[in-house]
Amino acid sequence: MSVFDKYKPFIEEYKPFLGLLIFGNIENLVLAAQGVLEGANPFVVIAASICLVITWQFIGVFGTKAAMKYSRHIEFIGGFAIFVLGIQSMLPLIYHLL
Template sequence: MIGELKPFIILLVFGNIENLILAAQGVAAHVDPFGLACLSLIAVLFWLFVGTFGTKMALKYARYINFIGGFAIFVLGLQAMLESIPGILSFF
């Protein structure tokens, strides 16, 4: 089974980074931590079910999934950096 999941290792690593980026964006936007935690838990459970039942079907699309996941992380990181520029400039 580990061999079957090997194409998704990079997505798992970057998925954790994406969670950190989203959490940082929530803190910067002063979002209610309890609400954010509840929504995050719902999203994690949703992806658990998708991963459990959709892995066999998704294996043939592993390259596309990795690219889309990596691109989403890149866009979210870029968005977080661009939104933080005014705060950085006001510091000086």
Template sequence: MDYEIKQFSALLLFGNIENLILAAQGVDAHVDPLGLALLSLTAVVCWLLIGTFGTKVAMKYARYINFIGGFAIFVLGLQAMIESIPGILAFFP
């Protein structure tokens, strides 16, 4: 396998897992499979366009984007821990 393709193998694997989850949720919600497929393909094409053209623009702001993304993950982690405190305390009489 070429190096250019090999480096994207994890992305392909997790992308397929994401599509399987989306399909399972669609089946559970009794969604029209053709409509779900069209929406899924539309989303993939939009992300491809954003990734292709948006990356060129965003490279100037890479440091800020990394900081904001890391900060968001930190805040969401804190939020998840704070919201789980009542459930943890319920186990202790």
């Protein structure tokens, strides 16, 4: 019997969103890089981040059951958004290097 056996139902429930969770962290790094490039006030970024994390926590708690049937669509849209934000964050650097 593994230590993680009691967490298996929880893991199975969120398995369709695993890719989105991983790439969401990459998206956070991209957005942080954009904030550094634009000279954002770190205290404003911290306050906005905390508010958004709390909001997403409530959405995650109450909206996960309804969203499970749309997990493939959500994952595609999230991946596409990460791709677009990555390109958007690299364009100023490319223009700067040219």
